[in-house]
Amino acid sequence: MAAWFTKNRTTLAIGLAVLVAAYVFYYAKHDIAPSMYGAAWGYAIPLVLAALVGVIGERSGVVNIGIEGQMLLAAFAGFFGAAYSGSMIVGILAGVGTGLIAGGFLALTTVRWRMDQIIAGVVLNIIATGITSFYLKSGEILPGVIPNVDVPYLSEIPLLGETFFGGRSAIALVAIAAAVIVHLALFHTRWGLRTRAAGEYPSAADTAGINVERLRIVNVTIAGSLAGLAGLYLSMDASASFERGITAGRGFLALAIMIMGAWRPLRALVMALFFGFINAVASQLQQTGGFNVPPQLTGTLPYVATLIVLAVAAGRVRGPAAAGQPYVKKDQ
Amino acid sequence: MKSRYLVAVPAALALALAGCGGSTGTSGGSTDTGSAAAGAPTDDSKCADAAVLCIGLVTDTGKVDDKSFNQSAHEGAKAAAEQLKGYYKYIETQDAKDYAANMQQFTNKKYDVVVTVGFLMTDATAAAAKASPDTKFIGVDQGYDATKVTEKNITGLVFPEDQAGYGAGYLAGLMTKTNQLGQVLGLEIPPVQKYAKGFEAGAKAANPSVKVSTVYHPAGDNAFNDPVWGAGEARKMLAQKADIIFGAGGNTGNGALQEVAKNSGAGKSVFCIGVDTDQWDTVPAAQPCLITSAEKLISKGVTDTITTASKGAFEGLQTLGQAGLSDYHDFDATIPADVKTKVADIVKQMEAGTLKTGVTL
Numbered sequence: 001m002a003a004w005f006t007k008n009r010t011t012l013a014i015g016l017a018v019l020v021a022a023y024v025f026y027y028a029k030h031d032i033a034p035s036m037y038g039a040a041w042g043y044a045i046p047l048v049l050a051a052l053v054g055v056i057g058e059r060s061g062v063v064n065i066g067i068e069g070q071m072l073l074a075a076f077a078g079f080f081g082a083a084y085s086g087s088m089i090v091g092i093l094a095g096v097g098t099g100l101i102a103g104g105f106l107a108l109t110t111v112r113w114r115m116d117q118i119i120a121g122v123v124l125n126i127i128a129t130g131i132t133s134f135y136l137k138s139g140e141i142l143p144g145v146i147p148n149v150d151v152p153y154l155s156e157i158p159l160l161g162e163t164f165f166g167g168r169s170a171i172a173l174v175a176i177a178a179a180v181i182v183h184l185a186l187f188h189t190r191w192g193l194r195t196r197a198a199g200e201y202p203s204a205a206d207t208a209g210i211n212v213e214r215l216r217i218v219n220v221t222i223a224g225s226l227a228g229l230a231g232l233y234l235s236m237d238a239s240a241s242f243e244r245g246i247t248a249g250r251g252f253l254a255l256a257i258m259i260m261g262a263w264r265p266l267r268a269l270v271m272a273l274f275f276g277f278i279n280a281v282a283s284q285l286q287q288t289g290g291f292n293v294p295p296q297l298t299g300t301l302p303y304v305a306t307l308i309v310l311a312v313a314a315g316r317v318r319g320p321a322a323a324g325q326p327y328v329k330k331d332q
Numbered sequence: 333m334k335s336r337y338l339v340a341v342p343a344a345l346a347l348a349l350a351g352c353g354g355s356t357g358t359s360g361g362s363t364d365t366g367s368a369a370a371g372a373p374t375d376d377s378k379c380a381d382a383a384v385l386c387i388g389l390v391t392d393t394g395k396v397d398d399k400s401f402n403q404s405a406h407e408g409a410k411a412a413a414e415q416l417k418g419y420y421k422y423i424e425t426q427d428a429k430d431y432a433a434n435m436q437q438f439t440n441k442k443y444d445v446v447v448t449v450g451f452l453m454t455d456a457t458a459a460a461a462k463a464s465p466d467t468k469f470i471g472v473d474q475g476y477d478a479t480k481v482t483e484k485n486i487t488g489l490v491f492p493e494d495q496a497g498y499g500a501g502y503l504a505g506l507m508t509k510t511n512q513l514g515q516v517l518g519l520e521i522p523p524v525q526k527y528a529k530g531f532e533a534g535a536k537a538a539n540p541s542v543k544v545s546t547v548y549h550p551a552g553d554n555a556f557n558d559p560v561w562g563a564g565e566a567r568k569m570l571a572q573k574a575d576i577i578f579g580a581g582g583n584t585g586n587g588a589l590q591e592v593a594k595n596s597g598a599g600k601s602v603f604c605i606g607v608d609t610d611q612w613d614t615v616p617a618a619q620p621c622l623i624t625s626a627e628k629l630i631s632k633g634v635t636d637t638i639t640t641a642s643k644g645a646f647e648g649l650q651t652l653g654q655a656g657l658s659d660y661h662d663f664d665a666t667i668p669a670d671v672k673t674k675v676a677d678i679v680k681q682m683e684a685g686t687l688k689t690g691v692t693l
Contacts, residue, residue, distance in 0.1 A: 035572050038567070139399075139614075239562070240617045241587070287514075287545040295550050
């Protein structure tokens with residue numbers, strides 16, 4: 001335990017400082033701060049889920065550029081599944097299922113048929129944009145809403161509790177849980193060790209008896225369900241409509257967040273929150289006025305912040321060595 | 333690995349851009365569809381003939397079913413073609429770079445009237461009018477600089493958005509209990525700014541102690557097509573005690589309306605106001621909170637201006653359309669009678685020209 005504290009002292013110190021600053025702001029500006037934290041988390045939810053898709057993919061050796069497309073397809077299937085069946089449950093299942101299918105498509109094309117991973121991802125995005133635009137019907141409405149869940153006791157904690165455990169739907173809770181679970185699984189289970197081996201040094205993993213191809217296919221496919229969840233969050237929870245290009249680049253943003261988070265699930269969660277918070281600050285600056293800053297300029301704030309973080313903190317990180325390369329057994 | 337990102341990131345960005353703003357992501361070309369009324373020409377082969385009226389419409393990077401201004405203009409042009417027994421065809425622009433090429437498809441075939449939709453096509457339309465003096469151009473939401481555009485075959489159809497916004501703001505100012513109003517807006521361009529400033533001026537005129545929070549969507553490409561962002565902003569404003577949200581910005585604004593509609597106080601303590609068309613019909617999901625819409629009569633304006641064009645010269649470089657408030661629908665009983673009287677009075681005064689909104693850009 002003591003060793004763990006020593007090893008992570010920088011992270012812990014920074015984390016503690018951020019937390020204290022967050023609470024100071026929370027009590028000092030109580031009229032706006034809670035809603036800004038809420039907005040930050042609302043913005044971060046789909047990014048966390050989508051970034052996890054990227055993390056799982058790249059950790060197992062598959063670069064997933066197609067997250068945007070997976071989300072778009074799932075948002076579409078979820079919304080129209082619910083609208084036509086009259087049941088939100090059917091919509092959610094359709095969305096998650098579509099995410100899985102899109103993940104499976106990516107897995108088969110890139111791992112089994114060894115198609116270039118970037119091209120496969122781009123193809124997925126183009127197909128998604130085309131299909132969802134072509135079959136789009138306007139004027140449909142959802143049969144209901146995904147109910148909000150207030151976790152008892154937890155949701156009453158100031159700031160942390162009310163932001164993360166109250167006033168949001170179950171998808172938000174799943175996003176937190178998924179980040180924690182993926183973290184534990186990646187770094188503390190046999191599956192995680194094998195996955196990381198397949199992403200770093202697949203031939204060594206193969207020598208150790210791991211079926212790299214099957215592992216990659218399964219991982220990328222399963223991760224698709226998270227992309228599905230991120231997509232249906234957009235069309236069924238955060239808004240209640242499907243529009244062309246509703247993902248608005250969030251799938252690509254998630255890739256940036258994955259890199260900012262150094263391919264680690266919990267750091268990606270923190271980075272998504274950071275990005276969401278900068279967004280909330282940008283809109284608050286516009287809203288309260290005072291400073292007469294044009295919205296185009298405040299709108300660049302999140303991206304400027306991203307650049308700075310990438311340059312300063314994330315400059316040293318390195319992705320999984322074998323990500324992007326199809327694994328071909330040498331004896332074949 | 334590194335070099336893959338070098339390829340991937342630009343490719344991904346290009347795709348992100350293509351995916352936004354309503355285009356379908358197919359890079360080249362644009363869809364076009366023609367239609368004809370009974371007794372009217374069935375194709376555009378005879379458009380050069382003076383007796384045959386051909387009307388072409390070029391959308392902004394959006395579709396003719398966008399529940400907003402492209403759709404309204406499209407319906408107006410279609411109605412004009414039916415009334416005047418003309419031929420009508422539209423092109424949906426996929427990419428802002430195609431504006432000129434899309435207009436040229438019509439001018440090459442000697443169309444009589446070309447309607448271009450949206451502020452962003454202002455310069456392209458003026459250039460096309462100069463190049464094709466025999467075709468009449470109607471630019472919806474486009475204001476031209478009289479010192480630069482001297483051609484007589486062009487008119488910009490503009491609407492007093494500030495008046496519609498003022499009326500909506502006046503209503504909101506009288507209705508608010510918390511003295512906090514919010515505006516969730518699309519791209520910061522003149523038509524949107526006029527709505528927003530009109531709304532604020534109207535709210536303050538009705539209720540001097542009211543505070544109006546305003547946010548424009550920061551990104552240029554999908555500013556009118558980001559309902560998730562709009563919903564997030566609306567949620568934040570509601571949490572900061574705003575009780576009436578004005579959503580003005582295509583699908584982005586619609587996202588804000590829907591978020592307010594989902595609030596537990598929707599229709600009782602919190603309300604929303606739509607924009608451009610009567611959104612009671614176009615965004616049914618917003619009905620729980622939608623008290624009215626700040627409407628501009630684009631369809632009627634387009635039909636009327638095409639009729640003018642088919643008969644002779646335009647009124648001038650700018651043609652002024654109409655704007656106002658749409659019906660209260662189910663909230664007719666909720667809104668107090670004295671509020672309705674006051675708002676109706678204000679709207680009348682603006683139409684008569686006795687009340688100025690004081691909005692300048």
